[in-house]
Amino acid sequence: MFYDRTDGCPEARVVLCAEVSPDWEDLKRIMGGMGCGVATTESLTECHTRLVQQPPNMVLLSGRLLLDEFEQGALLLEHVRRSPIIVVYLMDSDSASLEGRLEKLLPPDDYLTAPLHPSTVARRLGGILRLQSAEQSLRRSRKLWYTVFQASTDALVLVNESGMIQDANPSAQAFLGIGDEPTGCLDISEQLSGGLPGTGVEPFDQESLQLGKTWEGKIIVGRHAGTPVEITTSPFEIDKGLTILVTVRDIQRHKELEAELRRQSQVDELTDLLNRRGFMTHARRRLRQASKAGLDVLLVYTDLDGLKIINDTYGHDAGDTAIRAAARVLQQAFRRSDVLGRLGGDEFAAVTDSSSTRIRQDLKRRVENAVRQFNLTGGERFELSISLGFASYASNRSESLDSLLKRADYELYQNKRSRKSAEQLVLWDSLVPFREGSDD
Helix, strand or coil: CCCEECCCCCCCEEEEECCCCHHHHHHHHHHHHCCCEEEEECCHHHHHHHHHHCCCCEEEEEHHHHHHCHHHHHHHHHHCCCCCEEEEECCHHHHHHHCCCHHHHCCCCEEEECCCCHHHHHHHHHHHHHHHHHHHHHHHHHHHHHHHHHHCCCEEEEEECCCEEEEECHHHHHHHCCCCCCCCCCEHHHCEECCCCCCCCCCCCHHHHCCCCEEEEEECCCCCCCCEEEEEEEEEEECCEEEEEEEEEECHHHHHHHHHHHHHHCECCCCCCECHHHHHHHHHHHHHHHHHHCCCEEEEEEEECCHHHHHHHHCHHHHHHHHHHHHHHHHHHCCCCCEEEEEECCEEEEEEECCCHHHHHHHHHHHHHHHHHHHHHCCCCCCCCEEEEEEEECCCCCCCHHHHHHHHHHHHHHHHHHHHHHHHHHHHHHCHHHHHHHHC
16 A cells, blocks of 8 residues: 555545654654554655655655755655655754755745654644645646536626726636637627617726626627627636626527517407507507607597497497407508507507698598598498597697597587587488478
């Protein structure tokens, strides 16, 4: 067995490299009594071989042997960092003989002098073992971190405080199109961008790198240019310098889902038009744009006539069909660029550019034609009828959307009353012959 153990202490392996003497035998017994695995050798060449085959935790090296085999001492130099070497002086003459020569050849980690006490050796060995354990834990942590760094599906980039890329994992190389560029040749701000001016999002630059926060941006270059991403910066100190871990996540799918959720929250299920919330949001935006551009727009308020009669006569399924038909008629009458929505029940509203009399007349005509076409070809048991009301928005006045809706609704109500009065007058006139006949 390479190391002789007395009580099975696998952590502590010690090489005793010394000439045969009672003092070294005592030292071997001391180490064995501490539970160390001990290997002994009488030459530096053999000690070097043992270091290569199975590095120990500590080497106790005879100062006299080092003096006798001075040229062979260079073989141990490459192993000093892996296995601490402690030179043992068992005689006062050893120290005087090695003075000035040892430092040039093999600076030891420590010295032990006679007389040797078990507590002294134990302290030296305990300190070495603690240091080696800490170094081993650090190596494991570094290996684990680098394994995670390399295997992560997120794009991970290490940059210095100037924003120059120091390292990038495979995901970052593929996603950002970095490739195998030499370290320190690429600026991270040339690969990613932050928020645009006016969005309230901070830009992605050298200063913001050191903030340690998360914000949204996009990729600037490569085949994924324009892709929305979430950027997280995590600055930390290493080797007395600042290093920043930049995590980049693709949020394209997340953005698509957000957009779909917003769409669903603003769309009327029955007609696929904007619902009240959606219409109010888009209509207010249109009014703000018109105000800034100095343009006038027209708000149109409409409702489906006789929906209650349709529901009572033919059932609510027929009523839903009538609402969907009214929505299709309005879609045909208005342009795709107009804001059109169902406010609820049988009420609809739209915002269109310009508020001239000609536009109103054109809209009335298009709605009437679409309604007439549906009634001729729709094949339904009911006839469709739609009423309109208008309200002009002047860009030089500050009027709310709610105010416009009230004005357009009032005009719609007045138009309905006028039409009902006209229909009643026509009916009355049609009954004149019968009334005259009854007088006879």
